[in-house]
Amino acid sequence: MVTLQTLGDVLDVGVLCVDPQLVVTGWNDWLERATGKRASLVVGRPLSEVEPQLRPSSRSALEQAVRGTTVVMSQRLHGYLIPIPSPSGLERFAYMQQSVRILPVFSDAGEERGAAALIQDVTERVTREDELRTAMEAAQIANKVKSDFLASMSHELRTPIGAMSAYADLLTDGIFGEVSGSQREPLQRIKSVGGHLLGIVEQILTFARIEAGRETVRPTEIDAIDITKEAMVAVEPLVSKKHLTLSSEFAASSIPMRTDAIKLRQILINLLGNAVKFTQTGGITITVSLPSEETVAFEIKDTGPGIASHDLKRIFDPFTQASGSLSRSHEGTGLGLSVSRELTRLLGGDIVVASELGVGSVFTAVLPRQVP
């Protein structure tokens, strides 16, 4: 015959039954093994005698159940119902940690007959949860240290790089004397490299701010088409240098939006710049469309080598490129796509990518017309 107590043994839980006066009426094999107290010596005795260290909260829970209320005793709020020494190998806790359900027991006629407490040993699970939490906290601290380091180094680099570009400008303008034709080109190169370095530093700073949760959104009324054209102008020098084409298709001549103009421009410059960087022949097309009344889609399509399917998820990871982990075959920090996606999400949208090896890739940023 299956009783509650034998069922408890099958399910590996303790079953403690008490009558309305809290006299023990049931004590299953699980409890015998866990406490070392035989059922024959326990049944029929008051629980307070069997467990002299029974806490008032445990007593109160059993009394509540005997009066007809189902009681839940979670480990985190109570620890345990009855004190049982902790299982060996898990000495972090002095007593076994328990998850308990106490059910009222009624006769067929509906009379109160007492309560049955189902006791589950969760000591191991709680120990693992605590270890995991500690590891997560350590990882969060390490991540913050990394972000603080990135921000600090970038700040330190920004000033001298800015100064270098400024002096190159002053020299080019002849402030320190006339500049010959043969000197002009190297000065332009210094300015160009300085601008490139500054772009990298800004990228790292943006990444560090996003990670620290310090990047704020400043929405204004803008025109999505104007911002797109500005981004296209920014990447045109690189497009020309690589003899690629850059074309556009717009769903309307003007698409009003309320969003952060600087961030939207940065997202589009990153995506266009990325497309140009990885495309050797052919061209890039940017399409701005309206998938719904509330959203705007910016689709950047290239004729690059494409991305393997197993790389598609990884390309948004910071400091990685599709070709490998930290070893990069193309110049850049490996932050462009990561930053673009985080900024897009800050503006209430997201970026998706589709790609075919040997054909090219399509990155689509979908944004709400009104930033949330």
Add this chain to the structure above:
Amino acid sequence: MNLDAFELDSLSELFNVGLHRAAASLSEITGQRIVVDMPKLIVCPIAEIEKPLTDLIGGEIATVHQIFGGAVVGDAVLLIEHDKAALLAKLMTSGEAAGGGRLDQSAREVLAEIGNIVLGACLSGFGDMLELPVSFSVPRIHIESLKSILGSLRTDAAEPQYAVIVATQFRLSELAVDGYMVIAIPATSLSRITHALAERFG
């Protein structure tokens, strides 16, 4: 079946007493001061529950579900937005319950206990004040969408079903967490409750 203003007021008061009892129990267990706001009630046919509930809550929701029976029968569900539920569980256990904003197994147990106390305290008011004793199933906790919750509440029962939506706020430390109860109840049980209210308070 429409409840008049008196019946709605009386039902609100019943739930208010229950919620305060629950807050007192939780305060005693956790050693922290927990208070609840005066609840707002909406009563509607179960087929019309989607709009009022969608206006109140969305996204990932932590639910504690109990079935009750006896003099009145039905389903009772406590709903709290997942992120707030994780924070509530964490604060109630002095920062130990959940890591990373997700509900781990221990935090789910804490929520099951909270749900059991809140739902039990509110519904046992029917028994204590209205002499309509009820018993409860063991609480089950889920993390689910509103759509899934609505699906589990709607039944093909021949008898008309009603929903009593109870909206309140739990406050502890500086945190205020919106909590909602949905009591899905057949017309005969709701009628029994309104009769008992009229006899008790009328």
